[in-house]
Amino acid sequence: MPEEAGHHFHSSYRYAKMSDSRETIFIIDDDLSVRRSLLLFLSASGFLVEAFSSAEEYLERKPYDENGCILLDVNLGGRSGLELQEELLVQASHLPIIFITGHGNIPMSVQALKKGAVNFLEKPFKDNELLQSVSEALAMSRQLKADKEEVTAAWKLISTLSRRENEILKYLLTGMLNKQIASELHIAEHTVKLHRQSICEKLGVKSVPEILRIADKAGFTAIQASVTDPRQPG
Amino acid sequence: MPEEAGHHFHSSYRYAKMSDSRETIFIIDDDLSVRRSLLLFLSASGFLVEAFSSAEEYLERKPYDENGCILLDVNLGGRSGLELQEELLVQASHLPIIFITGHGNIPMSVQALKKGAVNFLEKPFKDNELLQSVSEALAMSRQLKADKEEVTAAWKLISTLSRRENEILKYLLTGMLNKQIASELHIAEHTVKLHRQSICEKLGVKSVPEILRIADKAGFTAIQASVTDPRQPG
DNA sequence: TCCCGTATAGAACCAAAGTACTATAGCTTT
DNA sequence: AAAGCTATAGTACTTTGGTTCTATACGGGA
Numbered sequence: 001m002p003e004e005a006g007h008h009f010h011s012s013y014r015y016a017k018m019s020d021s022r023e024t025i026f027i028i029d030d031d032l033s034v035r036r037s038l039l040l041f042l043s044a045s046g047f048l049v050e051a052f053s054s055a056e057e058y059l060e061r062k063p064y065d066e067n068g069c070i071l072l073d074v075n076l077g078g079r080s081g082l083e084l085q086e087e088l089l090v091q092a093s094h095l096p097i098i099f100i101t102g103h104g105n106i107p108m109s110v111q112a113l114k115k116g117a118v119n120f121l122e123k124p125f126k127d128n129e130l131l132q133s134v135s136e137a138l139a140m141s142r143q144l145k146a147d148k149e150e151v152t153a154a155w156k157l158i159s160t161l162s163r164r165e166n167e168i169l170k171y172l173l174t175g176m177l178n179k180q181i182a183s184e185l186h187i188a189e190h191t192v193k194l195h196r197q198s199i200c201e202k203l204g205v206k207s208v209p210e211i212l213r214i215a216d217k218a219g220f221t222a223i224q225a226s227v228t229d230p231r232q233p234g
Numbered sequence: 235m236p237e238e239a240g241h242h243f244h245s246s247y248r249y250a251k252m253s254d255s256r257e258t259i260f261i262i263d264d265d266l267s268v269r270r271s272l273l274l275f276l277s278a279s280g281f282l283v284e285a286f287s288s289a290e291e292y293l294e295r296k297p298y299d300e301n302g303c304i305l306l307d308v309n310l311g312g313r314s315g316l317e318l319q320e321e322l323l324v325q326a327s328h329l330p331i332i333f334i335t336g337h338g339n340i341p342m343s344v345q346a347l348k349k350g351a352v353n354f355l356e357k358p359f360k361d362n363e364l365l366q367s368v369s370e371a372l373a374m375s376r377q378l379k380a381d382k383e384e385v386t387a388a389w390k391l392i393s394t395l396s397r398r399e400n401e402i403l404k405y406l407l408t409g410m411l412n413k414q415i416a417s418e419l420h421i422a423e424h425t426v427k428l429h430r431q432s433i434c435e436k437l438g439v440k441s442v443p444e445i446l447r448i449a450d451k452a453g454f455t456a457i458q459a460s461v462t463d464p465r466q467p468g
Numbered sequence: 469t470c471c472c473g474t475a476t477a478g479a480a481c482c483a484a485a486g487t488a489c490t491a492t493a494g495c496t497t498t
Numbered sequence: 499a500a501a502g503c504t505a506t507a508g509t510a511c512t513t514t515g516g517t518t519c520t521a522t523a524c525g526g527g528a
Contacts, residue, residue, distance in 0.1 A: 106343045113347035175441030207409025
């Protein structure tokens with residue numbers, strides 16, 4: 001299936017090994033000989049590799065959800081490597097970037113590192129330097145992905161809550177009593193208990209500390225009150 | 235009091251303004267003319283400034299606990315700037331570092347940035363570049379210090395707990411019932427309640443979520459059980 | 469030696485949380 | 499129109515948590 005493998009002649013390649021925990025190294029460099037040698041070297045080192053000749057070509061690739069990292073040339077036709085980095089940041093990509101450059105300078109490396117690059121290698125670099133950075137990047141990728149999945153899972157749970165349950169949750173996290181929450185929201189204490197119960201059910205837990213843990217993972221912050229309450233029914 | 239101000243002729247200087255929220259910029263550079271011009275410029279810009287001619291001289295200074303940042307030359311006699319950075323890292327200094335160099339290279343800047351430097355400026359740099367970085371560094375310092383103080387405060391509270399209370403706390407954080415904790419530790423439920431009570435008193439809170447928040451801030455992790463319990467009294 | 473902090477425990481009581489069953493009302497989806 | 503989710507509320511009961519009082523026992527410090 002060369003269709004999955006890549007877009008252009010010689011620009012993309014998928015190594016045959018298909019383990020379940022596959023990790024791919026993406027090479028983005030406009031120099032064919034660089035692409036080819038990196039591809040050969042990293043493939044020979046046992047990695048899955050795909051190569052692209054431009055930022056745009058990489059961005060057109062179908063989303064990659066496994067672990068991996070990116071070897072990115074700073075100087076590319078079209079979008080530069082640094083521009084691609086920013087693009088990927090806003091896309092919340094979990095693929096760490098190792099920059100590679102022939103004609104880099106300090107401001108470039110500073111910008112790259114400040115935005116989270118794993119390394120900024122000058123050509124020519126030693127094989128070991130590359131492998132070291134790749135290994136670091138892959139480790140980071142695993143961590144990032146695991147973290148992201150935790151957050152996502154927590155958010156999925158939280159997002160099943162109804163508006164009112166969400167409301168109650170905020171108060172629960174502060175440690176307020178049912179009675180207090182009830183008077184705050186002008187509803188019966190009993191109603192709070194019911195919401196509380198359905199919160200526990202939806203989140204699949206039984207205790208307040210467990211709720212807190214999920215809310216924390218999801219980045220759910222106990223906001224202050226101030227709700228427009230169209231209560232006072234007729 | 236020149237004794238507080240500095241160590242050597244012309245190497246240190248304390249600007250006169252003494253606001254309560256003072257923030258000092260520490261200059262560490264072995265070139266007297268650089269020290270002098272930075273000092274004059276930053277003082278004129280309204281900052282408190284101290285200058286040192288070597289890493290060692292800075293390390294001998296009495297500990298500085300306020301906010302601030304460090305302008306650090308990479309090439310110093312004795313310990314290099316990068317070495318000082320590592321030293322300060324292990325000392326958990328909360329002063330962000332802005333590197334300054336005349337003869338830097340990319341690997342240096344990469345190392346500096348990876349270890350958390352705010353910037354890596356090449357001489358000559360524009361005044362604005364410096365001020366921009368200083369402002370960023372000071373903001374970071376405030377954040378770091380505030381975070382550190384939160385953690386410290388939380389830890390002080392946690393450390394007032396007795397061994398047994400600490401034990402109980404671990405279980406509380408998991409959301410276990412008093413009854414369950416009691417049977418786990420082979421003590422009466424009532425005893426758990428008492429410990430729980432004294433935990434709340436010592437931490438100055440009234441609810442489990444509040445306890446959780448303090449424990450979280452302090453980095454207190456709910457560890458698994460497996461306690462050597464020399465129970466079964468006679 | 470006496471006092472204090474720590475850890476333990478029982479008895480008793482009130483407050484709060486959890487649960488069950490019933491019930492109404494608004495809104496959406498089928 | 500019927501079914502389903504959401505939000506609301508009442509009544510009633512059980513379990514858990516919080517508090518007070520009393521009490522024993524061990525170890526350290528004044």
